Amino acid sequence: xxxxxxxxxxxxxxxxxxxxxxxxxxxxxxxxxxxxxxxxxxxxxxxxxxxxxxxxxxxxxxxxxxxxxxxxxxxxxxxxxxxxxxxxxxxxxxxxxxxxxxxxxxxxxxxx
Amino acid sequence: xxxxxxxxxxxxxxxxxxxxxxxxxxxxxxxxxxxxxxxxxxxxxxxxxxxxxxxxxxxxxxxxxxxxxxxxxxxxxxxxxxxxxxxxxxxxxxxxxxxxxxxxxxxxxxxxxx
Numbered sequence: 506x507x508x509x510x511x512x513x514x515x516x517x518x519x520x521x522x523x524x525x526x527x528x529x530x531x532x533x534x535x536x537x538x539x540x541x542x543x544x545x546x547x548x549x550x551x552x553x554x555x556x557x558x559x560x561x562x563x564x565x566x567x568x569x570x571x572x573x574x575x576x577x578x579x580x581x582x583x584x585x586x587x588x589x590x591x592x593x594x595x596x597x598x599x600x601x602x603x604x605x606x607x608x609x610x611x612x613x614x615x616x617x
Numbered sequence: 618x619x620x621x622x623x624x625x626x627x628x629x630x631x632x633x634x635x636x637x638x639x640x641x642x643x644x645x646x647x648x649x650x651x652x653x654x655x656x657x658x659x660x661x662x663x664x665x666x667x668x669x670x671x672x673x674x675x676x677x678x679x680x681x682x683x684x685x686x687x688x689x690x691x692x693x694x695x696x697x698x699x700x701x702x703x704x705x706x707x708x709x710x711x712x713x714x715x716x717x718x719x720x721x722x723x724x725x726x727x728x729x730x731x
C-alpha cells in the first residue's frame with residue numbers, strides 16, 4: 506500500500522530564506538508526483554506536477570525534484586516571502602490504481 | 618472562470634439528519650472525486666466517478682453516497698450523519714486519470730455533526 510510522508514510537519518522561517526520541504530513515498534509505481542498549496546479556508550492549488558520520467562520542474566521561485574528510485578521528492582522555495590505561508594501537500598498518482606495519495610502536509614510560516 | 622464549486626461552505630447539523638453537499642465543475646471534466654481531510658490523516662478519497670452514471674468507492678466510503686447523473690455535478694450525500702463524519706470535505710475534478718492530468722479542487726466544505 507502506497508504511503509506518503511512529509512517532513513517536517515511544520516516550519517517557521519524568516520523572510521528571505523531559501524527552504525526545502527521533503528516528501529517520501531513507499532511505492533515507486535507512480536504516474537506522477539504533485540505539489541499542492543492549501544490556504545486556510547480555501548481549496549488546494551496545484552503548484553507543480555512532475556511526471557515519473559522527469560527529474561524536476563520549476564515555476565518561478567519554486568523548484569520540485571523527483572527521485573523515483575529512492576521514493577523522494579523535494580520542494581525548494583527560494584527567497585521566501587510572507588505570502589508563501591500556507592500548507593504544502595505532496596501527492597503521488599499511483600500507476601496501479603490511478604488514485605492520488607496525499608501526504609499530511611507541511612505547514613509553512615514565513616515571518617516578515 | 619474555470620472552477621469547482623461546493624455548497625454549502627460551512628454546515629452544522631445534528632446526528633441522523635440527512636444532508637447533501639453539492640459539487641459542480643464547469644470544465645467538462647469526466648473525472649470527479651470527493652475527499653475528506655482530517656488532522657493527522659491527510660486527504661482520503663471517499664468516492665470517485667469516471668463519467669456519468671459511473672461511480673466507485675474510494676478508501677473511506679462508509680456512511681456516504683454519491684450520484685453522477687450529469688457530467689458537471691457530483692453531490693455527496695450523508696443519509697444519517699454521525700459525529701465521526703465531522704471533517705473538511707473537498708470535491709475535485711480532472712479531464713481523466715491519465716499521467717499528466719492534474720485535479721482541480723473546490724474550496725472545501727467544513728461540516729460539524731453534533
